[in-house]
Amino acid sequence: MIRIGIVEDDAGAIERLLSHLDRFQRAHGEKFHVGAFHDGADVIADYRPDWDVLFFDVQMPRVDGMTAARRIREVDSEVIMVFVTSSPHYAVSGYEVDALSYLLKPVSYASFEQEMTRVLTRIRRRPRRELLFTATDGAHHRIGVDDIRYIESVRHRIDLHTLDTTFSIATTVKAMEAELADCGFMRCHSGLLVNLRHVTGIEGSDCRIRGGGRLPISRPRKREFLAALAEHIGSRGISA
Missing domain, CATH: 3.40.50.2300 (Response regulator)
Known part of the structure; x- marks a missing residue:
């Protein structure tokens, strides 16, 4: 989008x-x-x-x-x-x-x-990384990787959340993590893979996500997650 x-x-x-x-x-x-x-x-x-x-x-x-x-x-x-x-x-x-x-x-x-x-x-002249997949309802989709806010493990599937919809896919967070390894995604929890470009802030043990809502950051992953987030936005931050 x-x-x-x-x-x-x-x-x-x-x-x-x-x-x-x-x-x-x-x-x-x-x-x-x-x-x-x-x-x-x-x-x-x-x-x-x-x-x-x-x-x-x-x-x-x-x-x-x-x-x-x-x-x-x-x-x-x-x-x-x-x-x-x-x-x-x-x-x-x-x-x-x-x-x-x-x-x-x-x-x-x-x-x-x-x-x-x-x-x-x-x-549309710019190169755009896209993800092609088949949802659990059999429908085929192509979406921009940048549009993905986070990926959530739900029983034997994952839910892929964008700004305006959610897709269910018969795969695992681990498999998606490997596929999106070079795209700025990081686990904040064992069952949550977050697109760092959509993180708007940290509050205690949660991260705020663009579009509303918070996701928990597990204690074992917090240091690594915060380091990855700092690296992602570090030199790009601007102070007023």
Whole structure:
């Protein structure tokens, strides 16, 4: 699933972009995961490079969009950046952070649709690791590995949890761990394999997972799990 972030301090502008995204999904048969940040400071706080697209307002009270974009570009060379502004002269500055383009406020749907088409074309040119499998109901599936939040052992099968659905597969956590060995997954418990890119925090003996919920970290695995998580995000962390 394509992950889109809106960095904007104006509630009306956020609603306009959300409306355009909803219309685009319905018109083009797409499905997006969308998040909103109300200031540049919010998006760079604990930033992790797991967004596909970021729409930046330029002028925001605490950290402006251009400054936030520069900070993010230091640790994320892949995310597509689009500036949304009422001032065309900011477009020149966008080249500093390899922005795809800019949209002028108020953003019309026609302009937005054209830009999103360009964005999706660029995204789909990237190499994407996918997992092909047959679920226990006999249906065949192909999903992006990055979309998997965690894998859970349930009796004689595993449940594979993405942001919006769960698949049951007749295999083991051990087998999935071997298949996804180079993809940033780590066991937090004997029956749980977690995609580290979806861990949003640690609370006591639990880890928080994007999309809601917590998973237990067993005592024997805690040190190794925390070390792997630190290595995964270490040099990528950004402080406001």
